Amino acid sequence: MTVYILCFVLFLVGLYGVITRRNLIKIAISLSIMEFSIFLILVLIGYIDNGLAPIVDPGSSAQIYVDPLPQAMALTAIVIGLATTAMLMAIAIRLYRKYKTFDIREIRNLRG
């Protein structure tokens, strides 16, 4: 139970960053941290004590394997996380070239 609560604390740290930081790079970092906590909680739910990694040995039978379904979900989510982070970086560098700052409040004031 402690592990789940610690995972949620990591999620809250990321949410705190998204709410309070004003730097675009810091916001991207906070979003990545939220993603990491979600991956970890998905894999923790599927873990089984003394289970094997989900690769079947064709010779033997009747083993305990950990749940492959949350792992498959997290696998696709990790690659999507890379794509979204890279796209956020593209937006950030483009805004920096135009406004010479990463501050989101300044960017909102300097519209146009």
Add this chain to the structure above:
Amino acid sequence: MEGMSTIVKKVTQLMVGPVFLYGIYIILHGHLTPGGGFAGGAIIAGAFILLLLAFGNNVINLKKEVAGSSNTESIAILIVVVMALMSLLFGAKVFFFNFLPKGEPGELLSAGMIPLYNIFIGIEVAGAILTIFLSLVIFKEESSK
């Protein structure tokens, strides 16, 4: 972006080949060992990024390169969709049906369509990551001029 020193270039020359081969191994053995199309594609893109960082971008034509990688990923994802549609023609009329013979579990040539999907998803992932990275490099070059 300038290239790095001679030592870095030499070590990169020695290392890039094994990294690339490891990516291909991860993709081809995706149904037998840990890994698969996503991991292998990311490793192959990493090999290209290593080469670009070490040698600088004066040795290649960036515009041609980004057109090539973007076309490659488009064609790869098109082939994945076509392979999924092929199962509507052959076998049961189900999208993403695995209609090739399964073979002996544990052999390299087994599991029907899964190795083919792995290969093309790997090419798609490598192309996408490389496209994003190359467009960032081109943006930096054009704005620093």
Add this chain to the structure above:
Amino acid sequence: MELTISIILGFMIIGAIYALHAKDLLSAVIAMGFVGYGLVICFLLLKAPDLAIVQIVVETITLVIMVAVVLDSTRKELEVSFDRRSLLTTIAGFIIFAGLFYFFYGAIQNLDPLGMHSLRMAETYVYGAVEKTGSINLVTGVLFDFRAYDTLGEAVILYTAALGALTLLRMKGKK
């Protein structure tokens, strides 16, 4: 097992808090890398080697891209003055956190404790999956056979993100 994961998670939380409060953007990015590589160790301990391979490569590429962006622009963090508005945001944030934590605590009461997971729906994906898909790596079997629609959607999202970055960076802005 629970103790080991808890210790690594504690280090990851410290790294995350440091990443949010660092004065230098480069050290913030590297502290985020600390969190990501801690996640790799957790995946290895939790018997998920596929995820560990993907995460270690993806984390490295993310770090390269973020370091390139930071070195290309500026390394200095903004001068944050603590005014009335940021005080208001912080108070509202903590009220939201308390509410979220209450609901989360209610939700995890229904979960199985760590290590006692019972395979309910996933039983079909584990037992008898080798005869159905022919792949002895069960994660690949789930990805490309049972749940191939998810994989197709993921590949399309990746394609769209690449085209989006290409469009964003290659178009000419208004002068």
